[in-house]
Amino acid sequence: MKIFKFGGASTNSFDRIQNLGYILQNHTDEKILIVISAMGKMTNSLEKVVEEFYEGKNEEALRLFQKVKDYHLNQLKYLVTFQWQKATNQLTDFFTEVEWLLHDKPVKDYDYYYDQIVCSGELLSSTLISYYLNENRIPNKWIDVRDVLRTDDTFRQAKVDWDVSRKQAREKLMPLFDNTNFVITQGFIGSTDENESTTLGREGSDFTAAIFAELMNAESVTIWKDVNGVMNADPKDFQEAVTIDELSYKEVIEMAYYGAQVIHPKTIKPLQNKDIPLFVRSFFDLRLTGTVITQKSAMLLPPMIVYKRRQVLLMLQSVDFSFVEGKPTTFLYEVLRKLNIRPNLTQNTAISLIICMDDADQKIQEVSQEVSEIFDVSVQKNLTLLTVRHYSDAIIEQLSANKEIILQQKTKDTIQLLMNLS
Numbered sequence: 571m572k573i574f575k576f577g578g579a580s581t582n583s584f585d586r587i588q589n590l591g592y593i594l595q596n597h598t599d600e601k602i603l604i605v606i607s608a609m610g611k612m613t614n615s616l617e618k619v620v621e622e623f624y625e626g627k628n629e630e631a632l633r634l635f636q637k638v639k640d641y642h643l644n645q646l647k648y649l650v651t652f653q654w655q656k657a658t659n660q661l662t663d664f665f666t667e668v669e670w671l672l673h674d675k676p677v678k679d680y681d682y683y684y685d686q687i688v689c690s691g692e693l694l695s696s697t698l699i700s701y702y703l704n705e706n707r708i709p710n711k712w713i714d715v716r717d718v719l720r721t722d723d724t725f726r727q728a729k730v731d732w733d734v735s736r737k738q739a740r741e742k743l744m745p746l747f748d749n750t751n752f753v754i755t756q757g758f759i760g761s762t763d764e765n766e767s768t769t770l771g772r773e774g775s776d777f778t779a780a781i782f783a784e785l786m787n788a789e790s791v792t793i794w795k796d797v798n799g800v801m802n803a804d805p806k807d808f809q810e811a812v813t814i815d816e817l818s819y820k821e822v823i824e825m826a827y828y829g830a831q832v833i834h835p836k837t838i839k840p841l842q843n844k845d846i847p848l849f850v851r852s853f854f855d856l857r858l859t860g861t862v863i864t865q866k867s868a869m870l871l872p873p874m875i876v877y878k879r880r881q882v883l884l885m886l887q888s889v890d891f892s893f894v895e896g897k898p899t900t901f902l903y904e905v906l907r908k909l910n911i912r913p914n915l916t917q918n919t920a921i922s923l924i925i926c927m928d929d930a931d932q933k934i935q936e937v938s939q940e941v942s943e944i945f946d947v948s949v950q951k952n953l954t955l956l957t958v959r960h961y962s963d964a965i966i967e968q969l970s971a972n973k974e975i976i977l978q979q980k981t982k983d984t985i986q987l988l989m990n991l992s
């Protein structure tokens with residue numbers, strides 16, 4: 571059994587869905603669980619629906635959701651002919667689940683509604699694709715992942731219940747392979763024991779693929795991408811980026827931790843547990859072998875470059891000039907943990923603590939408020955954090971030339987530069 575994952579970029583047009591079919595046609599004699607994300611940037615569109623709804627603007631939320639409906643119904647017209655009515659009915663069931671909520675007033679937490687609404691992106695895309703493939707002689711079965719992947723109720727960051735999910739995978743998912751080689755399901759979403767939808771965190775479909783690989787002892791996972799494999803930098807940032815043939819789990823965890831967007835940071839652990847190889851391959855060019863990620867450490871790696879934009883620097887200076895070491899530092903970390911903030915860089919001096927984090931106005935205000943008795947807080951926005959692993963002096967010189975460096979941190983393997991590019 572193998573796992574294939576197709577993200578938003580590989581399902582955002584008729585041509586790309588057709589291409590997904592060509593890829594599967596090369597694997598018709600293998601058992602494959604296919605994990606699908608929402609089409610293109612649909613999750614962002616659904617997030618806007620949630621925002622309007624939670625602000626009490628039901629009409630606007632419904633108007634935005636109508637656009638989501640129109641988009642999928644329009645795709646359906648191109649993708650499905652014979653089973654069009656049946657597919658429309660199934661999409662309509664998902665639309666109704668969301669609209670039913672959107673007519674109400676919010677009485678629960680934002681994150682709860684987020685998950686109930688945003689999960690529809692994956693349900694809709696996987697349904698469309700399943701019908702399309704069945705109609706094009708690529709027989710498959712569709713399953714609602716919420717019947718298999720059990721999570722707790724930490725909405726938007728749900729934690730997997732491995733035991734229940736393993737049992738449900740064995741009882742509900744595995745038997746589907748008795749009658750077909752391809753089973754299609756959704757990435758990113760799960761369900762609580764009360765049948766409430768949950769999500770695993772943005773970009774979480776890679777993680778879903780890895781979870782199922784672990785649960786079902788898969789032979790491998792392949793993530794199909796719009797790039798040739800994992801490169802030493804995002805090719806959108808760095809024209810000279812090169813594809814890396816082989817990487818270790820450890821290297822990928824480090825890259826993802828520093829913000830490389832190519833693979834979700836949680837993906838590696840389940841694979842590492844069972845030594846399952848992860849392939850990252852181009853869905854444009856099937857001749858390319860892409861990148862294989864395993865336990866084995868790669869020998870010589872080029873500098874691995876990661877840019878993290880929209881960073882903010884918080885400078886916290888102790889109000890009475892007392893040393894920050896000890897209690898004040900512990901206190902700050904408690905506040906960050908409580909607010910679910912992971913600093914991307916930290917430093918301290920005798921009387922100040924410095925943290926660099928993703929920009930989010932709400933969170934900045936909350937931190938400032940929580941620590942106001944101990945620290946004066948100043949904020950600098952619009953910064954970019956550059957991380958280079960396996961750096962050389964030459965590459966650092968090239969990447970930092972003529973840039974204002976606000977902060978620098980260096981270990982033997984990794985250098986981080988917080989820069990003001992404006």
Ligand SMILES: Nc1ncnc2c1ncn2[C@@H]1O[C@H](COP(=O)(O)OP(=O)(O)O)[C@@H](O)[C@H]1O
Binds near residue numbers: 576794795830831
């Ligand atoms: N180190 C890297 N190697 C390859 N691609 C990268 C890297 N860092 C960032 N990317 C970006 O990741 C994108 C693919 O990821 P993503 O858009 O999340 O795909 P999907 O939504 O289909 O999963 C590429 O288009 C590329 O710009």
Ligand SMILES: N[C@@H](CC(=O)OP(=O)(O)O)C(=O)O
Binds near residue numbers: 578
């Ligand atoms: N659709 C979700 C989950 C996901 O992983 O998407 P993608 O595979 O396109 O990154 C998101 O955008 O966050």
